[in-house]
Structures are given as structure tokens and as C-alpha cells.
Amino acid sequence: MSVEHRFLVRELKLVLARPGDFFKPMWFLILVISMVPLALSPDSKLLGEIGSAMIWVATLLALLLNADQLFRDDFVDGVLEQWLFFNRPLFWLVILKLFCHWLFYVVPLILVTPLAGMMLSVPNDVMIALLVTLLLATPALTCFSALGAALTLGTARSGILGVLVMLPLFAPVIILAAGVLTRASDGSDILPLLALLGAFSIAAATLLPLAVGVALRLNIGGSS
Amino acid sequence: MSVEHRFLVRELKLVLARPGDFFKPMWFLILVISMVPLALSPDSKLLGEIGSAMIWVATLLALLLNADQLFRDDFVDGVLEQWLFFNRPLFWLVILKLFCHWLFYVVPLILVTPLAGMMLSVPNDVMIALLVTLLLATPALTCFSALGAALTLGTARSGILGVLVMLPLFAPVIILAAGVLTRASDGSDILPLLALLGAFSIAAATLLPLAVGVALRLNIGGSS
Amino acid sequence: MGWRWFHEWGSPKWFYDRAGRWQRVCGFLALALLLVGTLWGLGFAPADYQQGNSYRIIYLHVPVAFLAQALYVAMAVCAIVLFVWKMKLADVGMQALAVVGFGFTVLALFSGSIWGKPTWGTYWVWDARLTSMLILGFLYLGLIGLRSAIKNPDLAGKACAILVLVGVVNLPIIKYSVEWWSALHQPASFKLTEKPAMPASMWVPLLINLLGYYLVAAYLVLASMRTVILDRERGSAWVREVIERD
Amino acid sequence: MIEFQFDSLFNFLRMAPHGIYVWPVYGLGLLVIGGLAIWIRYQHRQAIRKIRRIMNRESIHEPKA
Amino acid sequence: MLIKPKTLQFQNLTCVRDDRCLFADLSMTLPPGSLLRVAGPNGAGKTTLLRILSALHEPDSGTVQIGEVEDHLESRQEILYLGHKPQVCQDLSIMDNLMFLTDASQAICFQALQFVGLKGCEDSLVRELSQGQGRRCGLARLWCHEVPIWILDEPYTALDPGMVAILEDRINIHVGEGGVCVFTTHQNPTNLRFETLELARVS
Amino acid sequence: MLIKPKTLQFQNLTCVRDDRCLFADLSMTLPPGSLLRVAGPNGAGKTTLLRILSALHEPDSGTVQIGEVEDHLESRQEILYLGHKPQVCQDLSIMDNLMFLTDASQAICFQALQFVGLKGCEDSLVRELSQGQGRRCGLARLWCHEVPIWILDEPYTALDPGMVAILEDRINIHVGEGGVCVFTTHQNPTNLRFETLELARVS
């Protein structure tokens, strides 16, 4: 079997073997979203106003907390070392891994955001804009957080360290997305901003796997 | 040396050995708080209105994400097994551990919340109320999240599962704290609510270590 | 005598055989009652003078919401039995109850929020009762998640029992605090309607349905318990006999 | 006292203004409860099948027993 | 170092895992001075038995008793258990790890580290050690403790022959002083006189 | 199984770790059919050397070359490396793990598991296995691969004597077919004929 085939089969088996990982981000999102009214106020007008931003931040956190585990188990068990012996460049394997991660963990998460939107009474048109921004932005976010995860593999117990390292880099994405959301609630044109967001994602998805590959090799080399 | 002495010395050494763990929650808090204006709007009136609630939720998350690691490393390395051979009841060791955790990781985090408050232009009197609620509520929150961490020790890779399991139980604490904050911004009397919060914390801190001890023993017994 | 009875209850084989019969009885009775109650409620009960026909949701919503809470209490009883008497069957019961209870909670939440649209004009408001129901749903979800995450069934059972007990101590506190919270901020207009004085033709079908849903829950719990028992006792001789028999 | 409240089956299904709320609720009820019942049955079958497999394997390994 | 000799006995131990009976009705009395090797192929249940003896795992039936105390859990501080896991924290130095695990004074700990050949790297983090050095750190406890019952699960793992010889000497001294030691290993001990409890693999 | 024999050679390898020179100026050529044991006490640098040979670690100076290819990284798919870490994922079944690590067909994998005595538990999760069974799962790759250079870091760890004998047979067959094998162990191989490269512990 080709390396790609084995790789994808394994990712699929892992999802099936750890159903918890699949549902956890969604669960986290909904929980955090339902904590917001408790801490703030049940007033649905106020909630609707800040709702889309809250959902964005919560989704971001849910993503990040999941991404932290991207390479860790394989690193600890020594499976990651074996990637180097496959007859493929490392960045290609990283691309495969990240694509699987996006497909299996991120897309399902995006699909439950409308539920969160309902709970915070976010208007429908804003919700649609939110969905589109998430779909466009998450490839870039996934790549960035993978880089964070890869960089902090060798550290004592990184936990969310990788996330923190990368969070500042998310600022442009967040600002763009917030722009889209404000415009959507105004009813003005959002296409140019969406195009920018998409371009950012494409650039990230082509360039960052190389960096992730280098970071992985560094950490494998440093462990004994 | 007495068991308690060794225990406390080790916790101190661990803090020194992992400075990252010490700074991570604070860093997380400040980062998340600075994401909020980006995602929402830089309008300081709206921010001030929702600011204290946001800080509460962010602090809660920072706490929870840290607590997840409470017992994990020691469990994986087999150090936790050795607790059982100490000449002390398990719940007493748990109390020690949780006290250290609270002192070394939670209190410093609370001390940086005023900075976050400044960033979101939260009024001073609300900020003081916020600090007091956090100090009173965190013992209960620490105990609950420790139970979550202990229950999920034996699972594949729990990550935030413990958090998710425990988060709904936090509702009373969050609600009480939110009550204090609203009253503080109204200028009405907050003492009765603070007393309730304190009572909740004391009850949790006396009862939950027992449950945590039982959960730890269960998981040690189940591993090979 | 009494102890033997108790012992038999703890024996999976005995329970497996009995539960099969009870399950069938519950199923048929439930089907009949629900058919009567629901048809009556949907077609024959008079329309509400305020809410019109939308109130007919009550015949599903109220029994289901009631059961969602009752099943949690049943689960807490199981947890206590598990800790005090180490009865394995209690653990099986807990597992079955969690799934069924979660299903009922979801149903209560969705039926309520659909009902909310015509009455309040929105699917969701942060009302006290709704919020505590939501939290109950999360508790159920936590139990299911915890159990599925721990591979060893004995361990999973005990861990879940701890969680159930902590939850049951906390539930009244949650309920109280949520009510107080929503009273603090909430304009009174969105409170669930107080029970109006209903004519008998309205509440009789409700009662029938309540009984029906109880039996449905019993049916589901028994069926699911039998499955769990079969899976856990797969090594024992009696299971093999049972399987070879049919 | 008990009489059918609607003058036709069509009106019963339309249920004045609230049919689109009432029927989905009952549909959902059927879906969730029926789904649970079917899922449990399926699990039961799976459990039986699994035990059959184990038994078959054992009888192959040790034909005496 | 003086220990109070204790007897370790277990009766009718049975353990079932994954529908497989690992062992049934094991009984044995180990008076002070006994050295027992639990032998058997991979997956036979050696680790499981040792964890049961250490009160870390519950048997499906049977009892374990140390000395006169009926309740096994009560007397578990008489046990020193060394398992497959390293039992040292990766982020602490060797000395810190050792000082946590024993109640011995610093001087004794220093001495113990000297015995296991870790002198000079007391302050190295365990993370930066080789496999064998990490194991040695866990083993250093044997030179600090005054505990009568030792339960060692594959103590030879990753040790070089020199260290194996030192470890065997230490075990001999402990048993000579009236201690009890139960251990497993897949290597053949050259310098120990022991009884063997053979667990067969029932599959 | 047929392999294309390759020569493994390294020149002037030097490695410094923690300010300690582990080895300096090591050179060696291993033609097809060589079996090399890297020996030395704990912390001597055996693992480090093996990782350098597998292109997992960079030496401070020196080069490694496989066959005619100058760039070591280019030819790393000729290497099978088995390290201290188990290299299997705890949450997957034995079969799934094996199928990921090798490009062999399912039939060959089944056969390999039979060789290492894991037949009948192909679908067990690695998490639920004993220590030795987990190691066996990692070793099963030796029966599926057609890779000329084997680098095995303490392959005997946690294996019972029966499995050790099977493993030694497999190594002999591999070397007989023209493969190269570099390994370390602290046990004494009974049935292997090997050269030894002794690393001293410089402290």
C-alpha cells in the first residue's frame, strides 16, 4: 500500500478509536457559549450583539485546545520518528496530517456553530457570514496551531504553550473575520474581506507545512 | 523528613522546574482578553459593560486548562502509585496537592486580573469585587476541576474531557459571582452573596478531596 | 428470605431473563397508552384559549421534561446502591439510564424550544428552567462521555458513580441558583406559564401520556440493560447457553 | 365531551397556525425514542454476534471442548 | 539499616483479565528472608500479581496479608514497589526525585546515588539521562529504605551488567537481614538463590 | 523476502552531549552480512550512536553513508529503526499499528504477528497488553520488512527467553541474506555471532 493510503487509513482509525476527540471540541464550544449568559446576563439583546464575537473566540479556543494534541501522542510513543523513514518528504506527510485534522475535527466543529448562534440569538445573516469566515479562516488557524504544537513538542509539558506562542499570529485573521461580521450586520459588502481571508489561508496552507516539518525534525533530533 | 514536608518541597521544586506552567495561565488570560476587543469592537463602553464577565470566563478557562494536568504526569510516570505507600490517607495528600496548586498557580493568576480589567476598562469598584469573588470562588473551582482530572486519568488521552465533565457543575459559582459583579456595579450590598460563595468553597474543599482520592485510587488500580 | 430476594436481584442471569418479560409488557402497554394519549391530546382535547393549537406540544413536552429529571434521580439511587452494596446490576442500570435520560433531555429541550417560537417568538431564552435543563443535559453528556472514554467497565462504573453523586448534591444548588439568577435579570414576561386550571379533557390525556412515557423509559432502560449485561458477561457460561438457545 | 376538534383531516394536519410547530415536535419525539429503541436493538444484535464469533473461534481452537 | 522482618502471605488469589483467568487459587507464605521470583512468559500475569501484592490492584478473589495486620491496605507502608513505569518525574533532578520517594536524609540519599553509579549527576534532570540511568535513579531507593517487603517488577530492565551485579548484592543483603523480596525478570539472575513461582500463559 | 544488500559506513563520528564527549572519531564500514553490537555501560552513548546512524540525530562531526548515496537523509528508507520507545500507538489495535508501520500486505502482517506470538489478539488495543506483548508488536515489523539496514536499540527489553530465541533466529536469517544489523543489548546474546564496538563511559 502506498504511504498516503496507510496514512489516511490510520488517521481514520484514530478518529474511530478516539470518538471523544471528535466530540470534545463541539462540546467545549457549546459549554463555553452557555456559560457566557450565566456570567454576563440573560438579556438576549445584549447577547445577540456580542454573540458572534463570542462564538468566534470560543471556536478559536476549541480549535486550539484540540490542535495542541496534534503530534504529541505520536511523539511520545515514538511513532513520529518513523515518519522520517517513509519514502516521502516530511512536509507532504504534514500536509496530509493537517488536512485530515481539518476534515475530521475542524469541519464538524464549524457545523455546530449555528446551534451556538441560536443560543445567543445571533441574527441569521450574521450567522451565515460567521460560518463562511470560519470555513475560510480555519485552514490558516490549523496550520498556525500545528506550528505551535510542533515547536513545543520537546518542552517539558507543553500543554497549551504552543497555543500561546501562536495566538498573537492569529490577530490578522481575527481582525479580518471581525470586519466581515460587522459588515454583515450592517448589510454592506463582505466579499473583498472574504477574498483576503481566503488568500491568507491559501498562503498559510502552502508555506507553513514546511516550517512544521522543520520543527518536527528538530524536536525528533533533540530527543534521545 | 515528614511526608508533608517532602510533598511541599517537591511541589515547590516542580514550580521552579516548570516556570512555563507558572506563567502560562496568566499569558492565556491576557491573550484571550486582548482577543475580545479585536473580535468584537474597540468600543470601550460596550467593553466595560461586558468586561468583568469576560474576565471571569477567561480566568475560569485559564484555571481549567491548567488543572487538567494536575495528576497526569505523575500518573504516567508512576509517581502517583507511590502516594499510596506513604503513611498518610490519600485524601490528605490530595488536600496538600490542591492547596499547593491553588497557591502556586491560581493566586498568581488572580493577581494579574487587574491588568486584564484595565485593558477592558472595567471600573475600579467592580474590579475589586471581581478580585474578591475570584479569591473566594477558586478553591471550589480547583476542587471540582481536580475531580474532573482525577476521573479521566485512565482514559486514552483525556485532554479537556475532565473540564467538560465538570464545567456544568460550576454554574452556581459562576452565577453567584455574576450576581456580585452586577450588584457591585449597581453599588448595592454584596456581602451576603460573598458569604454564600465562601460557604460553597469551604464545603467543596472539605468534601471533594475525598472523592478525588477515591477516583485516584480507582485509576491506579485499573492501570497495569 | 429478604436477603435471597436481594441477592437474586443482583444476579445478572436472573435479571436478564425477567427483564426480557417485563420489557415486552412495558413496550406494549406504553404503545397503547401513548397512542391513546397522543391522539386524544392532538385531536380531541379542546384548543387552549390563549395559545391555540400550539399548546398541544404539552402532551410530549411535559412528560418528557419530567422524566428527564426523574431518570437522573434514578441514576443517583443506582450510584448509591453501587457504592454501598457493590451490586454490579446498579452499574448496568446507571449506564442504561444515562443514555435514555440524555435522549429525554434532548427531546425536552428541542420540544420546548420549538414551542418557544410561537409563544415567545424565539427559540431560546435564558430562563431559569430552560437553563437548568440545559445543565442537566450537560451532566448526562458528561456521564456518557466519561464512560465511553474509560475502557475498563468496572472502573468506568465507579468513576461515573462518583460523578453522579457529586452532580446530585449539586443539582438542587444549581436549580436554586439558576432561578435566583434569572429572577435577578429577567423580565417576567418570559417565565413559563403557570399551570392554568385545565379542564379534565385537557389533563386526562396528559396523565395518560405521562404514564406512557414512563413505560417507554422503562422499556428502553430494560432493553439497554439487557444488552449491557450480555456484553459484560460474555465470558460466562449462562450467556453462552442463552445464545445457543435462541 | 370528547369530540374531534377539527372538521377535516386536512385541517387536523394544518392545525390552524401552529401545525409547523406541533408536528415536528411529535416527529422529533418519534425519531428520538424510536431511534433509541432501534439503536438498542442493534446493539443487542451486535453483542450476540460478537459472542457467537468468540464461541466459534474457541470451538475451532479446541475441538474437544 | 535495620528492618523489622515481616511475613508476606497470600491466599487463594485469583485474577481474571479480559475474560482470561491469569491465575487461580494461588497461595503462599513468605517468611522473613524469602526471595521469590515470579516467572512466566509475556502476558502471563506477573505484573498483575505483583500489583496485587502491593495493594495497587484488586484481585477477583483472595487476600494478601503482611505480618499480623489483617487489612492489606493498612500495612502498605511496609512495601516498596518498583514497577514497569520509571516512578521518577522527568522534570526534576535525580536528587529531588529520590528525596521525595524516601524519608531518608540527604546524606543517605547521596550515598545511595553513589551506590547506583549516579554520583556527580545528582542535579541532572531525569529527562536528560539515558534509559539505564533513569532506571538507576528509580532503583536508588533500595539503598535508602528500611522497608521489609520489596516488590520489584523487572528491576534489571536497561541496566548494564555491572549495575545488575550491584543490584543482586543489594537484594542478597536485604534478604539476609530478614527482608522479603518478590521480583520478576526475564534474564537469569546469576548471583541470587530464590524460589520460583511459575505462571503459565493460559490463552 | 529478498533484500538489496547495502553497505553502511560511518566516518569520524563525534558526539558531544552535556559537555561530555560521548565518542570521537568513530569510523567503520559494515559490508552486507555484518552484525555489529554496540556495547558499553549505561550512559555510554549507544542510543545516541544508533540514532545518528538512523539520521534521527545529527552528529557534531562526521558522516554516515548507505550504499553509494552520499546524502544520508536521501537513503533513510533503507533503514529500519527500533528504539527505546515502543513506536506503537496505545489506542490502536496491534494489526492497525503494524499495517501503518510497514508496506506489507495484510497476509504478511498476519504471518508476522504469528511469528511474534501475538496470533489471536490482532484486534486487542496495545493499551491492554502487557509490557512484553507491546514490545513484541513493535518487533513484528522485522518479519514484514524488506529493508537492508536494521538498527535495533535494546530489542530484548521485556521479552521472555522464548521470544529472545525467535528474535535471534530472525536476525541471523537477515544477516545471512546480506542485511546489516546494528544492535545494542545488556543481555548476552546466546545464538548470534557479532562484532563488538565498545563505547566506554567517559565521565
Ligand code: HEM
Ligand atoms: C427549551 C425550552 C424549554 C425547556 C427546557 C422546558 C423545560 C421544562 C421543564 C423542565 C418542565 C418541568 C416538568 C416537570 O417537572 O413537571 C417543564 C414544564 C412545562 N413547560 Fe416547559 N420547557 C421549555 C419551553 C416551554 C415552552 C415554550 C412552554 C410554553 C409556553 C412550556 C410550557 C411548559 C408547561 C405548561 C409545563 C408544565 C407546567 C409545570 O409543570 O410547572 N415550556 N418545561
Ligand SMILES: Nc1ncnc2c1ncn2[C@@H]1O[C@H](COP(=O)(O)OP(=O)(O)OP(=O)(O)O)[C@@H](O)[C@H]1O
Ligand atoms: N535528551 C537528552 N538531552 C541531553 N543529554 C542527553 C539526552 N539523552 C541522553 N543524554 C546524555 O547522553 C549520554 C548518552 O546517552 P545514551 O542514551 O546514548 O546512552 P546509552 O548508551 O544508550 O545508555 P543506556 O544503556 O542507559 O541506554 C547520557 O550520559 C546522557 O547524559
Ligand SMILES: Nc1ncnc2c1ncn2[C@@H]1O[C@H](COP(=O)(O)OP(=O)(O)OP(=O)(O)O)[C@@H](O)[C@H]1O
Ligand atoms: N490495563 C490492562 N487492561 C486490560 N488487560 C490488561 C491490562 N494490562 C494487562 N492486561 C492483560 O493481562 C495479562 C497479564 O498482563 P501482565 O502485565 O500482568 O503480564 P506480565 O506477566 O507482566 O507480562 P510481561 O512479561 O510482558 O511484563 C495480559 O495478557 C494482558 O492482556
Ligand SMILES: [Mg+2]
Ligand atoms: Mg510485566
Ligand SMILES: [Mg+2]
Ligand atoms: Mg540507550
